[in-house]
Amino acid sequence: MTAKRIARKIGIVSAPVLLAGALLAQNPGGGGGGGQQPSMPSPQQQQPSTMGAPGAAPATAQNFGDQAFVTKAMEGGMAEVELGKLAADKSQSEDVKQFAQKMVNDHSQMGDKWFKPVAQQIGVSEPKGPSKKDKKLIEKLQGLSGQQFDTEYIQAMVKDHKEDLKEFQSESEAAQDPNVKQIATQGTKVISQHLQMIEQIAQNHNVAIDGKSKEVSSNQ
Numbered sequence: 001m002t003a004k005r006i007a008r009k010i011g012i013v014s015a016p017v018l019l020a021g022a023l024l025a026q027n028p029g030g031g032g033g034g035g036q037q038p039s040m041p042s043p044q045q046q047q048p049s050t051m052g053a054p055g056a057a058p059a060t061a062q063n064f065g066d067q068a069f070v071t072k073a074m075e076g077g078m079a080e081v082e083l084g085k086l087a088a089d090k091s092q093s094e095d096v097k098q099f100a101q102k103m104v105n106d107h108s109q110m111g112d113k114w115f116k117p118v119a120q121q122i123g124v125s126e127p128k129g130p131s132k133k134d135k136k137l138i139e140k141l142q143g144l145s146g147q148q149f150d151t152e153y154i155q156a157m158v159k160d161h162k163e164d165l166k167e168f169q170s171e172s173e174a175a176q177d178p179n180v181k182q183i184a185t186q187g188t189k190v191i192s193q194h195l196q197m198i199e200q201i202a203q204n205h206n207v208a209i210d211g212k213s214k215e216v217s218s219n220q
Contacts, residue, residue, distance in 0.1 A: 066180040067124050069171045073187070074115050075127045076164060079134035080107040086141055087153050095201050096150050099157075102197075106190060114183045122177055154198060154207045161195040 084103035091097050119126060130138065137156055144152055168188040175181035202209050 063122055063176050063180075066171075066175055066177045067122055069167065069175070069184070070115055070119050070122065070124050070180060071127060072131075072167070073164075074111060074119065074124075075129075075131045075134070076160070077107040077111045077115065078127065079130035079138070080104075080160075081111075082130060082138055083134075083141065083153070083156070086138065087149075090141075090145060090149050091153065092146060093150050093205070095204065096153065099197055099201055100153075103157075103194070106194070110183075110187065110190065114187070118177075118179045118183060121179065150205060151207050154202050154205060155209065157198045158195070158202055158209050161191055161198060165191045165195055 080103045084100040084107070087100035088097050088104065091100060116126060118124075129135070141149060141152055141156070165188065168184050168191050171184035172181060172188055175184055199209065201207075
């Protein structure tokens with residue numbers, strides 16, 4: 001009789017344990033939002049794994065490069081928006097105006113929907129504005145007009161987007177934080193598209209870029 005009672009108790013206890021195990025197998029720890037990739041990253045899904053980690057010091061050291069990238073990218077995006085607004089207002093060329101407006105739209109969206117949420121997640125404060133270097137460029141362009149303005153703006157955009165493309169590509173490979181890696185990868189595609197557009201505009205306006213346009217004009 002004692003053996004039978006023990007067997008019954010074991011059976012009663014094991015049933016809930018097996019049921020709990022089955023439920024855990026169906027929902028193993030809530031592993032994030034499936035395989036779908038939204039058009040905009042959703043950094044909040046990854047927040048517990050980075051911000052709540054017990055090894056805070058190693059995580060901060062690992063993500064230092066990510067933080068620097070996000071800060072610089074946000075400053076650059078702010079500069080693109082200000083320069084875009086300036087060009088949309090001052091340029092006398094329709095293709096330059098259209099490109100400038102695209103810069104305003106794209107970089108505003110990237111800043112608001114990509115970089116700000118990720119910056120908050122990894123502990124980066126939002127910059128107050130463009131970098132000192134970009135502020136000087138904005139001031140310089142404010143004093144120009146006509147074709148001179150278009151030439152300087154086009155050259156600045158080609159240079160900036162070439163530099164940005166290298167930085168985004170590098171970060172897409174080296175990023176430690178998965179959300180930073182995602183926006184760097186997506187940003188690479190956007191920056192590459194912008195660069196192709198402005199290089200075509202430079203060619204249309206015969207604006208010298210790395211000496212290429214000068215060579216073309218000298219052969220004509």
